[in-house]
Amino acid sequence: MSLSSIPGRRRRLNKTQKLSVAGISAIAVASLSFSLVPANAEGKPEAQTPVSAAPVVLASVAGTPQVKAVQASIIEQHSTAEQLVKAADLARAKKAAAVKAKAEAAAKAKAAAAAEVKARAEAKARAAAQVKAKAAAERTETQAASRSEARTPVYANNLDGWISQALAIMKAHGIPGSYDGLHRNIMRESTGNPNAVNGWDINAQNGTPSCGLLQVIQPTFNAYHVPGTSTNIYDPVANITAAANYAADRYGSIDNVNSAY
Structure with a gap:
């Protein structure tokens, strides 16, 4: 997730940057304007020809080291914020993947345990069925032998x-x-x-x-x-x-x- 994906975040940051640059420029203009007032300004003002210097001052102030430093700081802060957001997104993704893997492993272990229990139950049932079948066969054989013995006549020894x-x-x-x-x-x-x-x-x-x-x-x-x-x-x-x-x-x-x- 990046700053640009946060609703209103990107526009607000860009606007802040613009206001910051504009503010710095205005401060610079005010400072320059103050410096242009003659030292004898406290006396009677002399008639002077109006000078349209503001554009020139703005242009020169915008390229000053102070402005450039502020701009660089804002850009650096923006970049750092984006990196932090990306790092947070990556951490959340890793955590979600770990939780999912753990859940899948638990489900697999549970399924394996259930399958083993079922296999043991089936083996026990087969063994019981074999014992029952063997007992039934022996019982049938015994009964058949008894019937055969019962059918075999016993003759007198005379x-x-x-x-x-x-x-x-x-x-x-x-x-x-x-x-x-x-x-x-x-x-x-x-x-x-x-x-x-x-x-x-x-x-x-x-x-x-x-x-x-x-x-x-x-x-x-x-x-x-x-x-x-x-x-x-x-x-x-x-x-x-x-x-x-x-x-x-x-x-x-x-x-x-x-x-x-």
Whole structure:
């Protein structure tokens, strides 16, 4: 901001300068006029011819060192005032810029803090969601296992339970046979003894005695063993399913067997 931008300032200063110069000139004229009065002016005035000296005096006074010094002082003061105003404007501008920068820095710091708080909250929410999802998955898995366990029948460890379990496995593998057909052949072959061994027939003479509930020889058991059952020929369920698988291949079904097979 300069002096010229202050309403009325510039015109007032210029007018002051002009008045100051005019005043100095008037003083100089008065002094010169006084010096031109003769020393005997106190006596009777003599008639003199009027002289129009004022313009000459003004012209000569305006260029005197005193006037020039006053003019230079006024100009210097004006220049100093303008510099002070400019310095004040610059200081205000710097202060305003500093205030603005500080406000912007504070706003940026506040925004960064808010963003960090938000990020932490989101991370916490994600972690909680993961924990919740994991717990839900484990709960679902546990429930599924429980349902599966609940659906899995528990068979009695007796002839009835062995036949019932064998029929379930046979059904899963597409092996035909009925409870009656299995029970009838078991009672004829071993009377329900899973450890029964025939030590006198041709198979025994050949070194491969008939074993188990349905009196199966080892080569036949190995060839018709049903996956998922025990590999022990004396295991009741494994023995029944292997014999039923062999009978189905040779006779169509264990139900069609009514004698030694």
